[in-house]
Amino acid sequence: MALSTQPYKGARDFYPEDKRLQKYIFNVWRKVAERYGYEEHDAPILEPLELYLAKSGEEIVSEQTYAFEDRGGRKVAIRPEWTPTVSRMVAARRQELAYPLRLYAIPNLWRYERPQRGRLREHWQLNVDIFGVDGFMAEAELIQVADGILKEFGATHDMYAIHINSRKLMDFIMFDYLALDGVQAHTLTKLIDRMNKIPRESFMAEADAIFAPSQRDAGASNKLLGLLKIKQLEHLPEAIRLSAPAQELKQLLDMLREARITNAIFDITIMRGFDYYTGIVFEIFDKNPENNRSMMGGGRYDGLVGLFGVEPVPTVGFGWGDVTMQNFLEGHDLLPTLRPDTDVYVILIGDVYAPAQRVIQELRSMGANVAVDATGRKPDKQIKAAAKKGIHYAMFIGEREMADEQYEIRNLLTGTSERHSAARIVSIVKDYREDDD
């Protein structure tokens, strides 16, 4: 039985062209996060399993986490998400860090589940978090970072929409307005989360099942459904509209409008799966009809740092997967043609490998990335190999070139050739490389 060449289920091999794409995405992420003052950090891929038991739903930890026992009998998990790790790091140095603390990371995360479009077992996720800011300015800033990333990729506002809601507002609605108890509210939260995926009738039936008979008789389901249809804060009943959480949402949306983010909207159905969110929550949706789904999400989670036994730190963060990012960029045709980092492919003509070393090393010492074919094949075969690799320039070195120290450099994209000195060639390929960036 031959060994399989496939990568592990739900995980990807990155050949050079795949890695180039990933690096391109990461570079944009880094550039924009750093533009807002966020600093990169990192941590081990393994964490103690209990880090994920404290919060998160039961099923996620028990069924969707890679977990094992190490040789010392410790229960260990491959990180399924980044938020607990960064919270742990902040808690560890709670007193000495300077706030507001702005951090970002691009960890790879693992979750054990059936792979499907946009969701794999291993993915990389940009996490951007701000610690130590109570007010909605933190949310506004993070949404600007996310919006800035999309703009940096060349996206326009018609390609995506930023949906915003507030857990506090939903709590107000469920506890104060609908007078539900804790268990009812929790069940309803999960139900609203998938409201857009199930038929109206099923939703009504499940909602009815949550309410007590007296509430049902009072028309709670219809009342709820009416609320969930509302698309603008202004249309909420006055009792809700004047609540503090609703006012905060309004201020946030106003602030975003000031920042020229015109595609941010109130969406009462945005709940986010995790229980640890405590305030504003948001998701960005791809408006591509072929891929109409949430591509990232985040929100305020003020309680997590406090779980480590230190004073709580107000926190807002978001996570953005590389797979959903890539799906978005492909769907809107926003990916540039990416070429290898090799600037020049040297084609040797005749038996000149040894004497050509001097000029080849000279090119490298001047900063050019140079690959040498080294097979001794006929020139046409060597040119084909260079073109197939996507390398921009081929350089020919033979007896004639070495005699007058003028080398033929061919632009493989246009097919045009010129003869230049080594120094001039380096300057040409460097110019091209900088134009490309």
Place this chain on the structure above:
RNA sequence: GCGGAUGUAGCUCAGUAGGUUAGAGCGCUGGAUUGUGGCUCCGGAGGCCGUGGGUUCAAAUCCCAUCAUUCGCCCCA
């Protein structure tokens, strides 16, 4: 964990009333053309038809199982 679809050459796919030695395009490779790619022409390599079992004189083709890929559900970090 549940359901659907699909597994034939490196890739995309033809090929069933079951019947010689399983095909095409692209790609790869050699030559025409031993100092210059993409076009053209001529040649070549490459397949236990996903795997195992069953039915049959005979299976890529029919049946069962299994594995893999993929889409969706559950769940969503």
